[in-house]
Amino acid sequence: MEVIQHIIQQNEQGERIDKIVSGLNKEWSRSQVQQWIKDGHIKVDEEKVKPNFKCPAESTITVTIPEPEGLDVEPENLHLDIAYEDSDVIVVNKPKGMVVHPAPGHYSGTMVNGLMYHCKDLSGINGVLRPGIVHRIDKDTSGLLMVAKNDLAHEHLVNQLVAKTVTRKYTAIVHGTIPHEYGTIDAPIGRDPKDRQSMTVVDNGKNAVTHFKVLERFKDFTLVQCELETGRTHQIRVHMKYIGYPLAGDPKYGPRKTLNINGQALHAGVLGFNHPRTEEYMEFQAELPKEFEQLLAQLKNNH
Secondary structure (H helix, E strand, C coil): CEEEEEECCHHHCCCEHHHHHHCCCCCCCHHHHHHHHHCCCEEECCEECCCCCECCCCCEEEEEECCCCCCCCCCCCCCCEEEEECCCEEEEEECCCCCCCCECCECCCCHHHHHHHHHCCCCCCCCCCCCCECCCCCCCCEEEEEEECCHHHHHHHHHHHHCCCCEEEEEEEEECCCCCCEEEEECCEEEECCEEEEEEECCCCECCEEEEEEEEECCCEEEEEEEECCCCCCHHHHHHHHCCCCECCCCCCCCCCCCCCCCCCEEEEEEEEECCCCCCEEEEECCCCHHHHHHHHHHHHHC
16 A cells, blocks of 8 residues: 655645645545545544544645555556567567556556456566556656566566666656766655655655766757666656756656656666576667657757
8 A cells, every 4th residue: 555645734724634635646536535534544643534624734644545445457458569578578668648557546548457458467476456567667758668477577577676787778858958978866765745746855765876878968958868776766857857957848847848748758768687587688679759759859950
């Protein structure tokens, strides 16, 4: 179960708890939140309340998102761009806009729904909602993901992630002109205490390291390649914002005045790992999506 906490600000005091909580995530309906409150999944300062409870300032709302009971992931005949497949592993080139696995608000149309239809056999380590999923990329990030077909493969791939031996290179467009050619961002990432739906650099966060190099410079923007050493939630988006070069189009961490695109300009273009059975190193590349290429052409023309 995922647990989210939110501290009531001065401008929120006196507001109904169901209104405040439904505003924390646009995918949570008011009626769904009210049911969670009645079921005790939402508390204020560890106490059960009613949906019309008026929240005092500096009190803490704790939302424990319940796992859907008895939910079966329905196989769906979705188009999947399979870069590689054998009896242990699938490598999928996920399109922008597709959610990786079912979650509150997204129980169909996800990559997992498509995989269940495509191959039927996925590892069960992450349970019914995330079968086979070893790592994730955000909904609006495109690119390569490795998926495990059995538990042996799953454990092997996860161990490689922990050992930092998996190659993960992303192409991104960021705001601003980065003056130097290379850089390493070593800054811990955790939940933003002011916004529990966002991540940020915090002293008590988890270790996070991103390496980057400049590929091309444009007027007011830079094309970079980012290589992950660790894999924290929103890592590249948070780290590039932290050093003053937020991703173009990023609705959460970028500026309001940005390029007219749907979500961040970020593509997981290179993925490499040792095969869980043969130990052979395998590396895959996915070309930039057409939308990304068109954006680059536009920046070059403006430049």
